[in-house]
Amino acid sequence: MNVIVDKEWLLKNLHQENVRIVDCSFSLANFEKGRQEYDQNHIPGAIHFDLEKDLSGEVSEHGGRHPLPPIKEFINKLEHAGIDESTTVIAYDQGEGAFAARFWWMLMYLGHEKVSVLDGGFSGWKEGNYPVTTEVLVFKQTTFKPNINHEVFASMEDVRVIAGGQDSQTILIDSREERRYLGLEEPIDKKAGRIPGAINKPWFEGLNAGYYKPAEGQKQRFNDINPDKQIIVYCGSGVTAAPNFLALKAAGFEKVKLYLGSFSDWISYQENKIQ
Numbered sequence: 001m002n003v004i005v006d007k008e009w010l011l012k013n014l015h016q017e018n019v020r021i022v023d024c025s026f027s028l029a030n031f032e033k034g035r036q037e038y039d040q041n042h043i044p045g046a047i048h049f050d051l052e053k054d055l056s057g058e059v060s061e062h063g064g065r066h067p068l069p070p071i072k073e074f075i076n077k078l079e080h081a082g083i084d085e086s087t088t089v090i091a092y093d094q095g096e097g098a099f100a101a102r103f104w105w106m107l108m109y110l111g112h113e114k115v116s117v118l119d120g121g122f123s124g125w126k127e128g129n130y131p132v133t134t135e136v137l138v139f140k141q142t143t144f145k146p147n148i149n150h151e152v153f154a155s156m157e158d159v160r161v162i163a164g165g166q167d168s169q170t171i172l173i174d175s176r177e178e179r180r181y182l183g184l185e186e187p188i189d190k191k192a193g194r195i196p197g198a199i200n201k202p203w204f205e206g207l208n209a210g211y212y213k214p215a216e217g218q219k220q221r222f223n224d225i226n227p228d229k230q231i232i233v234y235c236g237s238g239v240t241a242a243p244n245f246l247a248l249k250a251a252g253f254e255k256v257k258l259y260l261g262s263f264s265d266w267i268s269y270q271e272n273k274i275q
Contacts, residue, residue: 001088001113003116004119004212004246004250005116005119006119006120007119007128007130010090014045015044015045018086018087018088019045019089020081020083020087020139021045021046021091022047022091022092022100023042023043023047023093024091024093024099024103025038025048025099025122026050026051026093031052034099037094037122039134041132042122043125043130043132047136051066051102051239054069054077055069055074055099055102055103062265064260064261064262064263064264064265064268065189065237066239066260067238068260071146074106075144075146078142079141079142079144080139081139082141083142085144086114088114088115089107089116090118091116091118092118092121093122094122094123095121095122095124095210096121097121097212097243098239098240099239101117101245101246102238102239102242104116104117105246105258109148109149109153110144110146111148117212121210123210151255152257152258153257153258153260154232154257154258154259156259156265156266158257158259159234159259159266162232163195163197163273164196169229170229171199171225171226171231172232172234173199173234174194174195174199174201174234175201175202175233176200176202176203176235177204180236181194188236189264193275194275195234195263195274201222201233201244203240203241204240204243205221213247215252219251219252221247221251222251222253227252227254228255229255230257231248231257232257233258233259234258234266235262236262236263237261237262237264238258238260238262241258241259242258
């Protein structure tokens with residue numbers, strides 16, 4: 001299944017029994033805004049998954065600012081949303097891209113490949129004057145059987161080997177904006193800088209007004225990277241690296257992993273160096 005679908009495809013398949021829509025609306029500036037936006041209007045049949053409450057776990061000393069939630073808890077929420085292995089899942093946010101991509105990656109991690117992100121998000125959907133609703137549907141509970149895909153997950157130890165210069169066959173991509181990558185400013189984390197050896201590919205350069213650039217455009221963004229090499233993407237907390245992960249997949253790159261804890265996890269270990 002394509003990692004990205006357009007609104008025309010979703011409109012055509014909106015009422016298919018095996019299609020489930022997930023609204024990932026969220027605001028890092030106002031944690032309640034995402035749910036409020038969902039309550040005001042959403043795509044018919046959509047269920048809301050919140051970045052903080054549903055897609056992240058409790059913050060501790062290590063693991064970064066948006067660690068994974070307990071897997072059993074997340075699976076239980078999927079089951080209550082009527083999602084199982086046979087379900088085609090379409091995730092969207094307000095058009096930012098990162099929050100829907102986070103949900104998409106989490107399902108990929110659980111081994112669920114029938115999942116895509118809605119290109120343009122809810123903003124694009126409304127631009128097309130497509131149907132919206134305030135109705136919240138309740139679905140019959142299912143049983144979701146995970147098949148953890150370790151090939152999409154990178155640990156801090158994996159990244160440490162690269163940062164130490166012991167793995168020249170893996171490309172480490174910092175997905176943050178250039179000023180944070182260069183350490184010129186750091187508005188969120190306690191330290192500024194980057195993981196040694198990382199190159200910079202800002203995640204938002206893969207989108208244009210909420211729409212992902214076509215595959216050829218993504219290939220051009222990453223034309224300096226050997227597609228045969230392993231790639232690990234990271235950002236500040238593992239959220240905005242997800243659109244880069246998705247863009248790489250759309251461009252045809254096969255060996256891609258996400259360092260979920262990202263820079264906020266990296267700097268929680270005093271012995272880890274910063275460039």
